[in-house]
Amino acid sequence: MDDVGSVVAFWMLSVMTLGAAVMVVAVRNLIYAVLFLILSFIGVAGLYLTLSADFVAIAQVLIYAGAVSVLILFAVLLTPRAARDNAETFLQVPGLVLATLVAVTIGAIALVTDWNEATRGAFPETAGAIGEALLDKYVLPFEIASVILLAAMIGAIVLVRED
């Protein structure tokens, strides 16, 4: 984080991510909320890029901005009157308290920890390293995740089958 470019990029992306995240809860229109959520996801992908984690950044765009948000859009579309005023919710105060607690915890950890500032160049390639780690050291969690996804898929098919 020495040169001007990455500092400027970090602040711009942070403002974009957090601003969009605030708008997600602030706007009344559900479709607008989903679109701001997508903007926030893309901001996070940009932050990964400033950390030279190219594979993770692209995967973030592919999975969150491309797939998850489209599923949310579908869900919102099937919600009646998604664009009209959404009513107040009783969970506003508890939600605010919980969010403040999480923010305080993370902030405290960030401030208390004695960060080791490593001075190294950009990673040469992260995709290969991630692949090797997934299929070598972490092969069991990886396989368990795929079994869970398969079970979810079969469950969905069983639920919508007519006979």
Add this chain to the structure above:
Amino acid sequence: MIFLAEWWDLRDLGNPVGKLLELLGDHGPDWLPYAVSAIVGSITIVVFLLVSLLAFAWVERRLLGRMQARLGPNRVGPWGVFQSIADAIKFVTKEAITSRNVDRWMFWAAPVLVAVPVLVVFAVLPFGEGMVLADLNVGVLFVIAVGSVTAIPIFMAGWSSNNKFSLLGAMREVAMLISYELPQVLALLGVVVFAGTMRMNGIVGWQDEHNTWLIFLQPLAVLIYLIAGTVEINRTPTDIAEAESEIVAGYHTEYSGIKFGMFWLTEYFAGFAIAAIIATVYLGGWTLWGLEEWVPGWIIFLAKLYGLFWLFIWMRGTLPRLRIDQLMGFAWKFLLPLALINIFVAGLEVLIWRENDLAAEAVLPGFAIANLVLAGVLIVAWARFLGRARPSWRPARARLVKELGAVVYGQEG
């Protein structure tokens, strides 16, 4: 082959940027060369796309005219070559109507955003040796990721128009994109398995090194990618998101003037993008078995790109539009199983090749023949026997709707 040419040799952006770095020494800000190369490269890509668009908007209409036994545009200039310029002037000067009940912000933002993902794809595609704006080492994944967000602006357009036909078109588009993304990704994965890299230049280099194109090693994947790509760019055999016989004009029903023009040109740009991806990944990009020593690589690349776009025009001119349930069923029941088998076979072959340390010249022709045979057998078997739906109940004779218990309007009685 890395050589430093003169700074004005813009074919490799490294030349001007290197010269600029040299001039700056350690005085100037270090982000300046990157910014300059980004701006120059982006302008080049946009200019290339606009010129191709002007040419192909006319070529496509003339070709479609020939295929349908009519003349096509022939009034503006000799053989009508200035038709696209006349069209462009018309798009710009026509009134862009905004209906009263649309969602103004989104209605305005959708045509602006819709071209962005398509333009961004071209950043990772090499037009020639060194002629690439960003040679990412996750290039293939980048192309897939950017392609997956194209649905969002289209969805915004359809939803904000406050029109049921627009909304139907947008929903169709999104459903279609989700369905066809899976076979598309699996088809591209076969290439990554063989080349062992996701960098676009690396894939081109692998094909150059082994004197082969991946279309020979992955014939099934090329077919799957071609079909899925046609669906993604929304051209006529699969343009159910704007099917004019069913839902007026789909997601851009309410758009007019230059706002509609943005959707229209994005369709062409997306066509160029899919053609460029196929040319790079499956057809050897800017290499042609040594011819690139004499002919500039970008001419070879553009020839492949335009040839593939001509294929899209041909498909548009000859194939009828599919129904939405046929299109979705085709993705899930036909393309997806075949793509899965294809990726499994590709992995097996590379495993045999790498584990036994065989010579590439010996195994690759064998793989090519085996895969071609496998592709033929799988397609025929799936179409004829395995993938065939057997209806559990077949009517023995034609029946009236009323007999089956449906309500006939006007005769509710």
